[in-house]
Amino acid sequence: MRDILPADKARRERVLSVIRERYLAHGFDEIETPALEEYSRLHAGIGGDNEKLAYNVLRRGLDADGIRSAADDPAALADLGLRYDLTVPLARFYASNRGQLPGVFRAIQIGPVWRAERPQKGRYRQFMQCDIDIMGDDSSRAEAELMVASLDALDALGLQGSTVRINDRRVLDWMLDAFGFAADERPGVLITIDKLDKIGPEGIVAELRERGATASAVEAFEAFLRRPEAMEYTPFGERQIRTALPEDAPDDIVEHLVGIGEAVAAGRGAADIPLVFDPFLVRGMGYYTGTIFELAHPSVDYSLGGGGRYDGMIGRFLGQQVPAVGFSLGFERLVDLVELKADARRQAIVLVHDADVPVAELVAHKAAMLRDGGRVRLEHRVKNFKALLERSAADGYTAFATVSAGVEPGTLELKPLS
DSSP, X not given: OOOOOHHHHHHHHHHHHHHHHHHHHTXXXXXXXXSEEEHHHHTSSOSGGGGGGOOEEEOTTOOHHHHHHTTTOHHHHEEEEEOSSSHHHHHHHHHHHGGGSOSXXXXXXXXXXXXXXXXXXXXOSEEEEEEEEEESOOSHXXXXXXXXXXXXXXHHTTOTTOEEEEEEHHHHHHHHXXXXXXXXXXXXXXXXXXXXXXXXHHHHHHHHHHHTOOHHHHHHHHHHHTSOOOOSOOOTTHHHHHHTSOSSOOHHHHHHHHHXXXXXXXXXXXXXXXXXXXXXXXXXXXXXXXXXEEEEOTTOSSOSEEEEEOTTHHHHHHSSOOOEEEEEEOHHHHHHHOOOOOOTTSOEEEEEEOTTSOHHHHHHHHHHHHHTTOEEEEEEOOSOHHHHHHHHHHTTOOEEEEEOTTOOTTOOOOEEOO
């Protein structure tokens, strides 16, 4: 968990404001959910490995004897926990407030989440998530709206040329069945397949054998990985999807994916569809039931966001199935890539004054500057004047003026800080 200094905080808020503005423009409505959720919801078996990383809150009123007697039962020790993502809280929110929401609800959620990660570069125990979700729509329109809005947000941040890797959990299940993997070994097989980019086909096959997976299934999978492939570029569409899969892939799933691509192309107004079918994209969250996707940009070799369809989650809280799909931007990764220009419409001014300037005059100078729509900070002159100006520039200020006693408000000479 980090302290965020003023300049970094200002930068983060500007990036968030761009994302929020683009999502609002696409018809999504912002909501807010509590930082705490009930322990039973956070540990319902739908959060994957993130459930193991949840921060739990000790039940109130437990004395030492009560803690000792419940030591072997986490659910008896804790009744609340900090949210580890925004999807589980959203499902609970929708179930609690459905009567006040439209039939198809488009939600924006932006806020911090907490995971007990091992401290290391790029992994934080508190970090920001930016999510959009659509509930109540089981058609390909929902996925397309999410992708178009997210690609639009990246364009607005100056990250043009982004693409979306896409797959379907039903395709993965069908493939594993076609290769001959038993149902009870598929979760472990998927964990291994998810490492394909890191350890390559040889590493995948070796790990599957180490896991003791069905030998004939591993051989069939190895043969598929080593099949000859044409080198020509194939744009996203039915041909690309069927070429990347074993024969006789389910028509309904292929048609759904093709429909998403056509809708995204229409929404982007582009001839080329910014999607790439990846039959080995897994995404580890246990609640995904259909389409899954990850956001990629050519400047980096890691994803900038992702999501998928989780049609079964809301029904756990509501007792009635509701289709749902969401997209989460990796804000902490995005904010390091984005270079936003300063807002030229709003000056940020530092007024540097001597000790003998009366307080009333200082406040009058500041008020005059504020009436012009700027941002103003008063700073006492120090010996290291250059360091003061450098710090002010780092904090986002664009100009400064020196203030002496007896000077009329509105007559100060502004000088640029750059």
